[in-house]
Amino acid sequence: MPGLILYQRDYCHLCDQALAVMAEARTPDFDSIWVDDSDELEARYGTRVPVLRDERDGRELDWPFDAEAVRAFLVEKSA
Structure with a gap:
């Protein structure tokens, strides 16, 4: 599912832990972006990581999340 990004440090x-949860939820392909590499991302996500973001519609799923929440996020995305 293109357009998924996991912001992390x-x-x-x-x-x-988020990566393990996403594996449990069988999350399709996603990109990882490290907020440490950008002042802008650090300001936006610094205290919130990990955050799963759908680049197509801008929705975000903040930590803490479990496999069920990730699956619901993905279903909502495709609806």
Whole structure:
């Protein structure tokens, strides 16, 4: 499902947990972007990571989320 981005940080245990949850939810292909590399992204997502974003419609799913929430986010996206 193109257009999914997981915003995360280096050395972030919550981001590692989010990746595991997304694997459990069988999330389709997504890109990872590290907010540490950008002042703009740091300002926007610095305290919120990990965040799953749908680039096509701008929806975001903030941590904490579980596999069920990710699946619902994906279903809502395709509806």
